[in-house]
Amino acid sequence: MIVDSCIDRQTRMPVAKAYLTRLGVALDAVKLVVVTHWHDDHMRGAAEIVREAGAARFACSAALRSEEFATLLACGAESMTSSMTSSSGIDEFRKILDALRQRRARGVPAANAGPDHWATHGQVLYERPARDGVSQARVLSLSPSAATVTRALRELGQLLPQEGEPKRRIRQGANQVSVALWIDAGYQRALLGSDLPAGTGPSGGWSAVLSSSTRPAQRARILKVPHHGSQSADEPAIWTEMLEAEPWAVVTPFASGRTPLPTEADLKRLIKRTPNAYCTGRPQGWSPVRRQPAVERTLREVARSRRTILGPVGHVRLRYSLEAADPTVELFGGALKVSA
Amino acid sequence: MAQELPAFRSRQEGPVETDCWPALSGVELGSQARAPESAPFAPSHLFIRPEKVILPEGVVTPATSTSQPLPNSLVGTNTSDRTQEAMLNVEGLVRGVIVKVPRLAPPRTRSEILQQWEGEVRTVDADEFTAVIRDLGSAHAPEEEVTLAREEVSDGDLQLVQPGAIFYWAVGYRISPGGQKTRTSELLFRRLPAWSRRQLERAREHAREFERVLGIR
Numbered sequence: 001m002i003v004d005s006c007i008d009r010q011t012r013m014p015v016a017k018a019y020l021t022r023l024g025v026a027l028d029a030v031k032l033v034v035v036t037h038w039h040d041d042h043m044r045g046a047a048e049i050v051r052e053a054g055a056a057r058f059a060c061s062a063a064l065r066s067e068e069f070a071t072l073l074a075c076g077a078e079s080m081t082s083s084m085t086s087s088s089g090i091d092e093f094r095k096i097l098d099a100l101r102q103r104r105a106r107g108v109p110a111a112n113a114g115p116d117h118w119a120t121h122g123q124v125l126y127e128r129p130a131r132d133g134v135s136q137a138r139v140l141s142l143s144p145s146a147a148t149v150t151r152a153l154r155e156l157g158q159l160l161p162q163e164g165e166p167k168r169r170i171r172q173g174a175n176q177v178s179v180a181l182w183i184d185a186g187y188q189r190a191l192l193g194s195d196l197p198a199g200t201g202p203s204g205g206w207s208a209v210l211s212s213s214t215r216p217a218q219r220a221r222i223l224k225v226p227h228h229g230s231q232s233a234d235e236p237a238i239w240t241e242m243l244e245a246e247p248w249a250v251v252t253p254f255a256s257g258r259t260p261l262p263t264e265a266d267l268k269r270l271i272k273r274t275p276n277a278y279c280t281g282r283p284q285g286w287s288p289v290r291r292q293p294a295v296e297r298t299l300r301e302v303a304r305s306r307r308t309i310l311g312p313v314g315h316v317r318l319r320y321s322l323e324a325a326d327p328t329v330e331l332f333g334g335a336l337k338v339s340a
Numbered sequence: 341m342a343q344e345l346p347a348f349r350s351r352q353e354g355p356v357e358t359d360c361w362p363a364l365s366g367v368e369l370g371s372q373a374r375a376p377e378s379a380p381f382a383p384s385h386l387f388i389r390p391e392k393v394i395l396p397e398g399v400v401t402p403a404t405s406t407s408q409p410l411p412n413s414l415v416g417t418n419t420s421d422r423t424q425e426a427m428l429n430v431e432g433l434v435r436g437v438i439v440k441v442p443r444l445a446p447p448r449t450r451s452e453i454l455q456q457w458e459g460e461v462r463t464v465d466a467d468e469f470t471a472v473i474r475d476l477g478s479a480h481a482p483e484e485e486v487t488l489a490r491e492e493v494s495d496g497d498l499q500l501v502q503p504g505a506i507f508y509w510a511v512g513y514r515i516s517p518g519g520q521k522t523r524t525s526e527l528l529f530r531r532l533p534a535w536s537r538r539q540l541e542r543a544r545e546h547a548r549e550f551e552r553v554l555g556i557r
Contacts, residue, residue, distance in 0.1 A: 009482050067547065070554055074546035078539055097553045104553075115554065163540055166532035168504025169460060256485050258463055258470060288484050289475075294523060295455045298511045302525045304468060304487040 001032040001126065001139060002053070003181065003192055005046040009310040014045030017052065019315070027053040032126045032139060034059045034119070035096070036179040036194035039172050040089040041254060047095030051102070058100065059117035059125050063144050063152035063177035064093075071160055072170060073097070079167040090170050119179040121145050122214025135186030135322045142180040142215065143196055147203035152177045175227060176204050182216050186322025189218055191242055193226030198235040206235035210242075219244045222318060222327065225251040225277075229262030229270055239273050248276045248327055250316045251338070255285030256309050267338050277338040278316045278329065286311035446517065451524070453512040459486075461505040467491070469501055473509065493527050500529040 002016045011018065017027060030053040035046050038060075050058055076090040100115070117125050119141035126139040144152070152173065159171050178194035197205045206226070209215060221244050227233030229251040249270060254261040262270070262283050270277045285307035290296065299306060314334035320327035331337070457473040468489050475481035493501055500507075507529040513521045551557045 010480075065554060065556060067551060067556060070550035070556065071544055071547040073550050074543040075540075077546065078543045079535075094550075097550055101553050161535045161540070163537050164534050166502075166505075166534055168502070168506075168532060171504065256462070256472065285485075289481055291455055294513070295511050298523050298525050302488065302492060302511075304489060306484060306486045308482045308484050309472065310482050 001034065002030055002049055002056075003034045004036055004042040004194075005044060005049055006041065007045040007310075008313050010312075014049050015313055015315075017045070017049055028055050030056040031128075032057050032059065034125065034139075034179060034181065035061075035093070036181075036192075037061055037173075037175065037177050038064065038089045038093050039175070039195065040092075041256070042195070043089040043092040045092075047092055047099055050096050051099040054103065057116035057126070058096070059119045059141070059179070060115050061144055061152075061177045061179050062118035062120040063149045063156075065115075065118045066153050066156060068153055068156035068160065072156060075161055076170045079161065079170065088169055089172065117141075119144075120149060121208065121212050125181075136184070137186075138184040140182040140184075140214075140216065142182055142209045142212070143194075143205075144177050144179070145204055145208035145212070148176050148205075148208065151204070175233075180206075180209060180226070182220070184216070184218075187324045188222070188320055188322060189216070189220040190222035190224070191220040191238070192224040193233065193238075194224075195227040195233065197227065197233050199232075206233075206238055210235070210237050215242070221247050223247050223249045225249050225262075225270065227261070228252055228254040229266040231263075231266065231269075234266075234269065246274045246276055248278070248318055248329070249274050250278050250280065250318070253279060253281045253283045253285070253311075255307055255311070260285045260307070268340075271338050271340055276329075278331065279314075279336055279338050280316055281311050281314035281334045282336075285309070448517060450515050451512060452515060452521075453510050455511045457509045459507045459509055461501060461503055461507070464501055464503060471507070476508075488527070492525065493529065497527070497529040500531070506530045506532060 005014050005016060007013060008015055008018060020027060020030075027049065030049075033046075033050055033053055033056045035058075036042055050056075073090060073094045076088065077094060117123065119125060121141065121143050123141045124138060125141055126137070128134075128137045130136040155173055159173060161167070161170075175195040175197050178196045180194050180196045181190075181192040183190040183192065196209070199205060199207065201207065202211060219242060223238075223243055225233075226235075251262055251266075251270065260283065262279070264283075267277075267279075267283065288306050288308045291299065312333050314336075315332035316335045317330040317332065318327040319330070329337075456476040458476055459471040459473040461469050461471045462485070463470045468487055470485060470487050473484050473486055490498065490501060497507075507527055510524075510526050510528075512524055514524045515521050548557065
């Protein structure tokens with residue numbers, strides 16, 4: 001399965017596609033593609049994956065199943081006034097729908113034409129029974145909650161442009177619509193936190209996951225740390241109620257925005273909870289490309305800060321047997337172990 | 341075919357009564373020619389009918405006191421710092437002749453652009469804003485995020501500094517007529533078109549297609 005997408009800044013290829021190609025695995029073998037939410041940093045290259053992984057079922061947040069989101073997609077197409085606005089997550093989502101529409105045009109059964117799953121809490125997105133000596137596997141969505149889906153409709157409506165407004169880039173919605181995932185495979189379990197925030201009231205975010213009756217009773221050994229390790233997504237109870245002690249935790253950096261994530265404080269909090277914490281890249285972003293001296297001098301005088309958003313691809317690979325053994329950890333590119 | 345050309349009137353210097361340029365007489369139909377740099381400025385009579393005449397700065401108005409008035413399609417434009425062009429669309433007369441008149445205006449300051457970006461504002465604070473910028477000279481250069489002071493923006497553009505606004509940023513030199521170079525940074529915000537009722541209606545119609553793919557309809 002492939003969850004979310006980013007691209008290699010040099011090859012412009014989706015990183016997951018490049019990785020599977022290196023392993024000799026065809027995209028046709030992918031069973032499930034999940035786009036957890038429609039933010040740019042989770043979607044770059046996702047349409048290419050959906051297009052080429054023709055046999056995979058496609059899942060996205062149930063909060064997007066609305067006329068408001070469809071209108072937002074159409075407005076995104078109308079408001080492409082520059083090359084900047086054509087690279088947004090909403091544009092990528094529209095390309096995904098084009099890929100799904102082409103499936104329908106090719107005669108793929110209607111069940112596979114649109115999203116196969118509108119993911120919400122407690123929904124099984126994929127299940128494979130044990131057979132031929134291979135353990136069973138199951139992928140479960142833990143969010144968004146029903147209340148979040150309702151709230152998202154109102155929020156999406158507020159994002160719609162109004163007559164007379166400048167045609168700016170469509171703003172991105174809140175992270176609360178994100179799809180957090182639970183993966184069972186043999187004796188191993190993983191919790192993928194997406195960008196799900198912690199405190200959006202008892203009916204949303206991690207609070208809703210923790211209070212849900214459909215939440216798995218087991219504990220996971222592997223965690224994709226939610227929302228780049230930020231404080232806003234930190235819910236202490238998931239460490240005590242959903243994770244084994246000292247789990248393997250992987251955090252992905254986010255260099256855009258006022259404060260690059262994870263911050264030093266985020267990393268300190270993380271390593272207090274587990275010694276097995278890894279990061280797929282430099283947390284504070286990457287140095288920008290050097291320009292000719294006159295340009296560099298001007299930039300130093302004018303720009304208060306400057307950093308490259310996309311760095312070289314970093315990769316933390318956790319491999320384990322389907323029995324209870326600990327995973328082996330391999331680091332590629334700029335990935336690193338988080339230490340005090 | 342000899343035709344009279346009208347006199348051109350200089351706003352600054354009054355009527356010019358120079359004779360035609362000998363070098364241009366006898367130009368073939370449809371050909372292009374340029375007056376020699378040493379040619380005297382602005383003839384009162386030429387024995388050709390030019391389609392395009394490049395005039396020095398300050399000269400835009402054709403005099404009407406000609407023996408054969410020109411058609412109404414004479415258009416004068418300020419096309420650059422160095423020259424002004426008057427376009428003559430004279431049906432049935434000689435076409436494709438360019439007469440270049442030596443520049444009279446003093447040389448002006450010019451710019452040399454070293455680097456250009458297109459940017460999109462992401463966040464705005466009281467005295468600064470962050471933006472993602474894309475190198476317009478290299479499609480493969482990675483996007484960068486910068487924080488710029490609002491004081492870098494011209495007063496006329498300040499109200500445009502909003503999340504989602506698009507701007508162009510050029511870094512380079514301004515070069516004075518004497519050759520003095522000054523490094524410059526110029527931000528120019530786009531006046532983005534506004535959503536019209538028709539466009540919003542079209543988007544809603546388009547949305548129906550997406551609803552079908554999404555399985556809502």
